[in-house]
Amino acid sequence: MNFEMPNFALALPEIFVLCMACIVLLVDPFLGERNRFVTYLIAQATLVGAMVLTLGLSTGETQHTFEGGFVRDTMGDVLKAFIYLATFMVFLYSRDYMRARQLFSGEYFVLGLFGVLGMMVMVSAHSLLTLYLGLELLSLCLYAMVALQRDSIAATEAAMKYFVLGSLASGMLLYGMSMLYGVTGSLDIGEISAYIAQNLGHNLVLAFALVFVVVGLAFKLGAVPFHMWIPDVYHGAPTNVTIYIGTAPKIAAFAMVMRLLVDGLGGLHAEWQGMLVMLAILSMAVGNVIAIAQNNLKRMLAYSTIAHVGFLLLGVLAGTENGYASAMFYIIIYALMGLGGFGMIMLLSRAGFEADRIEDFKGLNERSPWFAFIMMILMISMAGIPVSAGFWAKLAVLQAVVRADMVWLAIVAVIFSVIGAFYYLRVVKVMYFDKPEDTAPIESAFDMRIVLSANGLAVLALGVFPGALSMLCIEAIK
Amino acid sequence: MSSEFPLLSLVIWLPIIGGLVVLAAGKNDVLVRWLALAFSMLTFLVSLPLYTGFDSSTYQMQFAEEASWVPAFNIHYSLGIDGISMPLILLTSFTTVLVVIASWEVIQRRVSQYMAAFLIMEGLMIGVFCALDAVLFYVFWEFMLLPMFLIIGIWGGQRRVYAAIKFFLYTFLGSVLLLVAILYLYFQSDSFSILDFHDMRIGMNAQIVLFFAFLIAFAVKVPMWPVHTWLPDAHVEAPTGGSVILAAIMLKLGAYGFVRFMLPIVPDASHELDWFIILLSLIAVVYIAMVALVQEDMKKLIAYSSIAHMGFVTLGFFVVFNIFDSTNSVVGAAMGVEGALVQMISHGFISGALFLCVGVMYDRMHSRNISDYGGVVNTMPVFAGLMVFFAMANAGLPGTSGFVGEFMVILAAFKANFWVAVLASTTLVLGAAYTLWMVKRVIFGKVTNAQVAELKDLNMRETLVLGSLAVMVLLLGLWPAPLIDVMHASVGHLLEQAVSSKL
Numbered sequence: 002m003n004f005e006m007p008n009f010a011l012a013l014p015e016i017f018v019l020c021m022a023c024i025v026l027l028v029d030p031f032l033g034e035r036n037r038f039v040t041y042l043i044a045q046a047t048l049v050g051a052m053v054l055t056l057g058l059s060t061g062e063t064q065h066t067f068e069g070g071f072v073r074d075t076m077g078d079v080l081k082a083f084i085y086l087a088t089f090m091v092f093l094y095s096r097d098y099m100r101a102r103q104l105f106s107g108e109y110f111v112l113g114l115f116g117v118l119g120m121m122v123m124v125s126a127h128s129l130l131t132l133y134l135g136l137e138l139l140s141l142c143l144y145a146m147v148a149l150q151r152d153s154i155a156a157t158e159a160a161m162k163y164f165v166l167g168s169l170a171s172g173m174l175l176y177g178m179s180m181l182y183g184v185t186g187s188l189d190i191g192e193i194s195a196y197i198a199q200n201l202g203h204n205l206v207l208a209f210a211l212v213f214v215v216v217g218l219a220f221k222l223g224a225v226p227f228h229m230w231i232p233d234v235y236h237g238a239p240t241n242v243t244i245y246i247g248t249a250p251k252i253a254a255f256a257m258v259m260r261l262l263v264d265g266l267g268g269l270h271a272e273w274q275g276m277l278v279m280l281a282i283l284s285m286a287v288g289n290v291i292a293i294a295q296n297n298l299k300r301m302l303a304y305s306t307i308a309h310v311g312f313l314l315l316g317v318l319a320g321t322e323n324g325y326a327s328a329m330f331y332i333i334i335y336a337l338m339g340l341g342g343f344g345m346i347m348l349l350s351r352a353g354f355e356a357d358r359i360e361d362f363k364g365l366n367e368r369s370p371w372f373a374f375i376m377m378i379l380m381i382s383m384a385g386i387p388v389s390a391g392f393w394a395k396l397a398v399l400q401a402v403v404r405a406d407m408v409w410l411a412i413v414a415v416i417f418s419v420i421g422a423f424y425y426l427r428v429v430k431v432m433y434f435d436k437p438e439d440t441a442p443i444e445s446a447f448d449m450r451i452v453l454s455a456n457g458l459a460v461l462a463l464g465v466f467p468g469a470l471s472m473l474c475i476e477a478i479k
Numbered sequence: 480m481s482s483e484f485p486l487l488s489l490v491i492w493l494p495i496i497g498g499l500v501v502l503a504a505g506k507n508d509v510l511v512r513w514l515a516l517a518f519s520m521l522t523f524l525v526s527l528p529l530y531t532g533f534d535s536s537t538y539q540m541q542f543a544e545e546a547s548w549v550p551a552f553n554i555h556y557s558l559g560i561d562g563i564s565m566p567l568i569l570l571t572s573f574t575t576v577l578v579v580i581a582s583w584e585v586i587q588r589r590v591s592q593y594m595a596a597f598l599i600m601e602g603l604m605i606g607v608f609c610a611l612d613a614v615l616f617y618v619f620w621e622f623m624l625l626p627m628f629l630i631i632g633i634w635g636g637q638r639r640v641y642a643a644i645k646f647f648l649y650t651f652l653g654s655v656l657l658l659v660a661i662l663y664l665y666f667q668s669d670s671f672s673i674l675d676f677h678d679m680r681i682g683m684n685a686q687i688v689l690f691f692a693f694l695i696a697f698a699v700k701v702p703m704w705p706v707h708t709w710l711p712d713a714h715v716e717a718p719t720g721g722s723v724i725l726a727a728i729m730l731k732l733g734a735y736g737f738v739r740f741m742l743p744i745v746p747d748a749s750h751e752l753d754w755f756i757i758l759l760s761l762i763a764v765v766y767i768a769m770v771a772l773v774q775e776d777m778k779k780l781i782a783y784s785s786i787a788h789m790g791f792v793t794l795g796f797f798v799v800f801n802i803f804d805s806t807n808s809v810v811g812a813a814m815g816v817e818g819a820l821v822q823m824i825s826h827g828f829i830s831g832a833l834f835l836c837v838g839v840m841y842d843r844m845h846s847r848n849i850s851d852y853g854g855v856v857n858t859m860p861v862f863a864g865l866m867v868f869f870a871m872a873n874a875g876l877p878g879t880s881g882f883v884g885e886f887m888v889i890l891a892a893f894k895a896n897f898w899v900a901v902l903a904s905t906t907l908v909l910g911a912a913y914t915l916w917m918v919k920r921v922i923f924g925k926v927t928n929a930q931v932a933e934l935k936d937l938n939m940r941e942t943l944v945l946g947s948l949a950v951m952v953l954l955l956g957l958w959p960a961p962l963i964d965v966m967h968a969s970v971g972h973l974l975e976q977a978v979s980s981k982l
Contacts, residue, residue: 326551370592381625386651387618393549396614396658400552403662411662415655422651426628426644434632434640471551 008066011073014054014081015121021047022114029107037105041096044110045089048117052085069189070128076329076477077124080256084120087249087336088113090452094344095241097446101352104150104239112149113245116142120253126260129178129188136174136221139253140167143246147238159237166220166230174217180210181265190265197268211269214261215276222254224314225283228307235303240350240357243299244343247306248336255332258317263325270320277318282413284311289421299357301424302342305383308421309335312398315414319401326478327397330471334382334394334463341379341456348372348445348453356439362428364437372443373432375457382460384425385418390463397471486528487542487558490568491606494522494575498598501591508590512583515594519576522601526572529565535965538562538972540611540674548615554671557611562969563738563820564608566962567731570827571608573951574727575601577944578720581835584940585719585842586634593634596626597720604728608735613661613671616739620732621654627721627729635716642709642716649709653699657736660692664744677743680981686748693741694756700733703756703793704763707786714782715847719838722778726785727831731823734792738816742796743976749800750978756797761902763790768909772916777837777847780917781830784873787906788826794903795819795888799974801895809974811894816970817963818887824962825872825880825955832869832948836862839941840921843934849920853927858934863922865937865945870918872952874911880955 009016021043029040055078063074092113099105115138122135144167148160182188184207185196197207220227235243262273288308295301313335316328349356349365356362366373382391395418402411463470497518504511534541540559548556560568578597586593603626606619624647632643665671668679681689699706710730714722742749749756764787771783796819799812806812839862840855841847856863872879875886885906892900926932937945955962 366589366592386625387622392618392621396662397552399659400662400665403659403666408659408663411659412656415659416652419648419652419655423644423648426647429628430632430640430644433629434643468547468549468551471549475551 005068007068007071008064010058011064011066012071012125013058014051015118015125017054018047018051018114018118018121021050022111022118025107025114026111029111032107037107038096040107040110041092044114045092047114048085048089048092051117052082055081055085065127067131069191070131071125072127073125075479076259077256079473079477080124080252080329081121083333083336084117084124084249084252087252087340088117088245090340090344090456091241091245091248093452094244094340094347094449097449098241098347098350099239101350102150102239104241106149109146109149109241112142112146116146116245117249120249123253123260124256126257127190127264129181129190129193132257132260133171133175133178135253136257137171139250140171143167143250146242146245147234149242150239153237153239155237156239159234163230163234170217170220170227173213173220177210177213177217180206180213184210190260193265194267197266201268207269208272211266211272212276214266215273215280218254218258218261219280221257222251222310222313223307224280224310225287225307228284228287231307232300232303235306236297236300240299240343240346240355244340244347247302247339247343251306251339252332252336255313255328259325259329262317274318274320277314278407278410281311281314281318282410284308284314285414285417286311289417289424292421292424295424296359297357298346298359298362298428299343301359302339305421305424306339308417309383311417312395312414315402315410316398319398319405319407321401321405322475322478323404324398324401326471326474327401329478330397330474331394333470333474334390334460337456337460337463338379338382338391341375341453341460342383344449344453344456345372345376345379348449349443351441351444359428359431361439363431363435363439365432367437368440369443371454375454376432377429378457378461380425380428382464384422386422388461388464390460390467392464393467393471485544486525487544487560487609490522490526490529490572491558491602491609493525493602494518494598494605495602497522498595498602501598502595505591508587511591511594512579515579515598516576518598519572519579519601523572523576526569526605529560530569530965533562533565533965535562536968538968543611548612552614552665552671553669554614555612556615557672558609558615559611560609562966563973564735565965566820566824567608567728567735568605570731570824571601571604571728574723574827574831577831577835577948578723580940581723581838581944582718582720585838589633593630593720596630597724600626600630600724604732607732611673613664613673613676616673617654617658617661620657621651623729624650627725630721631713631717634718634721637716638712639716642712645709646713649699649706653696653706656692657696660689660696663689673739676740677976681745683747683751683982686745686981687752690741690745690748690752693736693745697733697736697741698759700736701730701789701793702733702786703759703790704767704786707763707767710786711779711782714785714834715776715778719834719841722834722838723831726781726834727827730785730789731827734789734796734819734823737793737796738973742973745981746977747980747982749797753797753800756793757899760790760794760797761899763787764794764903764906765909768906768913771913772909774913775849777840777849777917777921778834780849780913781833781837784910784913785826785830787910788822788830788873791885791888791903791906792819792822792826794899795822795884795891798888798892798895798899799977802891803974803978806894809971809978812891812974812978813967813970814887815891815895816973817966818884818891820884820966820970821880821955821959821962822884822888825884825952828948828951828955829869829872829879829881832865832945832952833873835941835945835948836866836869839937839945844930849917851928852921852931853924854922854931855934856922857926858932859936861942862937862945865949866922867918868949869952870914872956874914875907878953878956880952880959882956883959
């Protein structure tokens with residue numbers, strides 16, 4: 002077998018992020034507390050550079066390298082661009098929050114960048130091995146990030162839970178992958194797909210492999226009944242880590258679903274559709290109903306994430322290009338809304354005070370009408386009320402489901418979205434109808450205010466003009 | 480009037496932009512009030528050419544606009560009005576001016592947000608009446624809930640939070656089913672155009688399912704018995720302006736949905752199940768009127784009276800199938816629909832006026848209970864005169880607009896079925912009973928307490944608002960022809976659609 006020189010140019014963004022992450026790792030120990038912002042600046046510059054590289058190298062064609070283990074296509078480029086954007090905003094929102102809590106350390110940025118690298122590898126993976134490599138790189142970074150706040154009992158407990166359950170999920174996924182390899186004799190996603198296309202018919206081992214793969218994916222996405230880690234991790238982790246976990250990795254997880262289930266096991270669509278239907282209904286039900294009982298905003302958003310994953314799965318299970326594009330549209334918009342939601346918590350938090358209870362938003366309209374408005378946009382968007390991006394996201398997945406001749410599922414979904422509207426409205430209610438208890442002025446950096454406002458307005462703007470982004474997703478999936 | 484000029488867009492977006500300007504004006508309450516008045520007046524003036532430039536000889540959509548909005552899903556920004564929607568747009572822009580004036584001194588807290596909410600809502604409501612794309616319709620329809628939610632929740636009464644959330648969730652539940660129905664139609668036709676939906680063929684089973692989806696969506700908004708329970712709560716807790724908009728316009732949106740979606744899109748199912756809607760309407764007319772009789776709270780009484788009157792509207796829409804079956808012509812049936820449409824406009828004026836009257840008293844006494852009043856005529860003679868007039872109109876006194884619509888619907892009902900007509904006619908008795916009994920207890924009799932004895936009569940502002948409504952009620956009652964004329968062609972077309980099978 003000849004060794005073929007891989008085309009490194011295709012992986013240039015990954016290589017760049019890897020090098021820069023190492024540079025941050027090396028530079029950071031030599032910086033004093035006072036110069037820590039240099040680490041922050043390098044990390045942000047890395048993300049901007051990666052963005053430039055990814056968009057600059059984007060050709061619109063699908064290209065493989067590393068002997069088929071790595072793929073560069075439009076979907077990957079778009080998803081990576083949004084991963085950089087989300088991470089950039091996460092770092093920006095987190096800076097002052099961490100400073101106020103003595104958490105402003107280089108490790109956060111190093112782990113964050115390695116996490117981004119892991120996500121990029123996941124997005125571009127075209128072999129089971131590459132996929133697993135990216136996933137584990139991401140997961141290890143996340144475990145460590147949750148535990149960054151060493152003194153906090155909640156954070157360490159969350160990290161332990163996350164680690165144990167995450168490892169279990171990885172094990173499941175790996176077991177499924179090994180069976181896939183056993184059946185098809187290949188790790189390459191393209192070859193697996195070709196094998197399945199040729200050998201249609203019932204194959205018990207393949208069915209088992211599929212079950213394990215779906216369970217692993219459901220764990221990583223946080224779909225019910227594999228969601229147990231989400232509320233505790235979201236709640237226990239410091240908010241700057243929660244926002245990281247809640248946004249960019251979701252985009253990567255979507256990419257993983259696309260690569261594994263759709264590209265690899267697309268031939269088994271009939272089999273996995275039923276599983277995803279169950280996961281979707283359970284996620285929407287459990288997420289929306291339990292969120293009502295939450296008084297902690299981070300926990301509420303965690304359950305809301307679970308519900309959103311249910312909606313995301315609706316798009317995937319439709320099993321059409323239209324459906325995948327809708328799901329992609331959904332996850333990008335979800336990431337934007339999640340950024341804004343957790344960003345608001347960080348905006349209202351200050352040294353020694355964590356604004357993560359719903360009561361902390363009481364009377365926000367009197368304290369700051371502008372940010373109350375931004376939060377309202379985010380909430381109605383999560384509830385799926387027009388005019389907001391969230392409405393179009395829901396519309397997109399619902400029409401995909403109706404097109405797949407599952408009107409009943411669409412009805413179930415909208416009923417749960419009405420239930421969900423209640424707890425989002427409760428946040429609007431406390432902001433607008435109640436008197437403020439906390440009257441401290443909202444102090445935050447200028448750039449944070451600007452970016453958070455832009456974040457909220459983007460959700461509104463995408464609600465008025467969703468055309469371009471939805472077209473982009475359709476192009477990307479083709 | 481050239482059709483090139485995007486007049487409808489202007490009427491929709493002018494108040495919305497006005498709302499944003501008012502929000503930006505912020506803390507300066509005086510400036511805010513004048514700005515809000517200026518924008519609402521301007522919108523009203525801009526909406527007038529819709530009437531003067533309207534061609535009542537055709538049922539085609541006029542002032543049409545069309546632009547691609549979301550190409551990925553074939554969604555268009557398409558607007559247009561016919562004889563059914565045009566009067567409702569004028570009603571909206573007219574009522575908003577009155578609401579702005581009526582709230583002038585009454586609202587002292589967060590004035591800019593209050594005015595902005597009403598202006599934005601005006602634009603959204605007009606948008607619903609203009610939209611010819613189902614998703615555009617849905618966006619306006621749904622987004623409208625938010626300003627109303629805030630209006631009830633921020634400026635409302637004691638149980639405002641409960642009422643606001645109940646209002647929101649009830650109507651949200653109704654409308655998400657509408658969304659699924661729209662998506663199903665899109666799946667069948669690959670278009671979101673409402674006019675395309677009118678022309679497409681649909682099987683009977685699908686029609687019946689769609690019928691119920693539409694029914695739930697619109698019945699909640701109208702509201703029809705038994706999904707009406709949000710309305711009394713919302714009305715009682717909302718500030719006066721909110722109640723006026725709710726009664727005068729928002730309820731009409733539900734009825735408008737029936738004529739824009741249900742009758743033309745699922746005519747066979749409507750034909751098959753018309754008895755069901757007639758039954759619900761009659762329950763609203765008779766039972767809810769009786770409920771209104773026993774109310775202690777004036778706002779609640781008017782809220783129940785609204786439900787009963789809206790029952791007439793739905794009755795008017797759905798007796799047409801019976802008339803058509805017996806006479807085989809749409810001419811007789813037209814009276815039912817036209818009567819219902821006149822009733823919608825008339826109820827907009829009358830219920831708005833009654834809520835404003837209650838508001839006038841509430842501002843002085845801070846009570847809505849009937850028992851706290853008595854003998855108001857002695858201290859507020861001008862007000863008493865107007866209130867009695869509106870009460871008479873509400874009871875359907877000939878010469879007022881309330882009479883025209885009810886009379887036409889009852890006449891049509893007689894053509895359809897004698898017993899339906901008899902039950903519908905009870906409204907003339909019951910309506911008179913609950914309205915006049917309330918007037919008797921509140922306005923007439925001896926001055927019951929010291930507070931009433933100190934009441935001051937209407938000021939200029941209040942006289943202007945109530946006076947202009949009285950003029951409209953009288954005008955429409957004595958000379959309804961201009962209104963009926965603009966509707967005629969559109970109603971004829973609607974009935975053609977409703978009686979021709981799509982199977």
